[in-house]
Amino acid sequence: MTITKAELSQTLADTLGLNKRESKEIVEDFFGQIGEILQTGEDVKLSGFGNFELRDKSPRPGRNPRTGEDVPITARRVVTFKPGQKLRALVDQHQGV
Amino acid sequence: MTKSELIDLIARRQHQLPHKDIELAVNLIIETLSEALAQDDRIEVRGFGSFTLHHRQPRIGRNPKTGESVALNRKSVPHFKPGKELKESIDASRERVPLVG
Numbered sequence: 001m002t003i004t005k006a007e008l009s010q011t012l013a014d015t016l017g018l019n020k021r022e023s024k025e026i027v028e029d030f031f032g033q034i035g036e037i038l039q040t041g042e043d044v045k046l047s048g049f050g051n052f053e054l055r056d057k058s059p060r061p062g063r064n065p066r067t068g069e070d071v072p073i074t075a076r077r078v079v080t081f082k083p084g085q086k087l088r089a090l091v092d093q094h095q096g097v
Numbered sequence: 098m099t100k101s102e103l104i105d106l107i108a109r110r111q112h113q114l115p116h117k118d119i120e121l122a123v124n125l126i127i128e129t130l131s132e133a134l135a136q137d138d139r140i141e142v143r144g145f146g147s148f149t150l151h152h153r154q155p156r157i158g159r160n161p162k163t164g165e166s167v168a169l170n171r172k173s174v175p176h177f178k179p180g181k182e183l184k185e186s187i188d189a190s191r192e193r194v195p196l197v198g
Contacts, residue, residue: 003133003140011129012122022114026122029107031145035183037098037106041194046100049127050175054187054196077191078184081148081177087131091150091173094135 005031038079050083100127134175144182151176 005027012023034044034052044052055078062073083091100123108119130148133140140148153172160167179187 001133001136001138003129003138005142008126008129012125015125016118016121018114018118018122022111023122025111026107026119027126029110030103030123030126031142033103033106033110035145035186037103038183038187039190039194041190041197042098043198044098044103046103046127048100049131050177052177056191056196075191076188077196079179079187081175083175087134087175090131090135091175094137 046084048084048086050081050087053080053082054078055080137173142180144180146177146179146183148175148177150174 005024009020009023009027012018012026013020016023018026037044038052038054041054043054046052057076057078059075060073062071063069064071104116104120104123107123108114108116111119130140134148134150137150150173153174155171156169158167158169159165
């Protein structure tokens, strides 16, 4: 099964008694504002879930794996997600042996 | 930025709603995402990215200090793949703003 924004706003509406528009806007804002903060160069730390961390990568030589051609990889900024202890434990408890 | 600061930010945008509702909503979003991952469900948010589990096979590990072999169970770890839009806007911000951590 795949969870999307639609399922999330449905859950908010059903559980918190918010109307459809309110639930939708909060879900949009949740992801939208995380993105906005990241674009200001700041990490986002959601306790109990995980951290979205930014890294600047230096340029490095790369290669097109198909043609073997040398292609330089330019400097870039990327975001990585570091799951928190609580999320790791929850996932492991369900999925672990 | 922390979760409570994110809640304040959203609350300012949704000023018709009580702050408490935003707090409950954000916590419920996080809880729903966490539970979905625990069930090995995929989360897909257009433009933002997707969360899935990566499964690691059971393996024989080694205690680096003693050299002793240890059996390690199958393991699942949450993984986030940023969407095209988020990826591009973050990369574009590199020239504009320094990292503040």
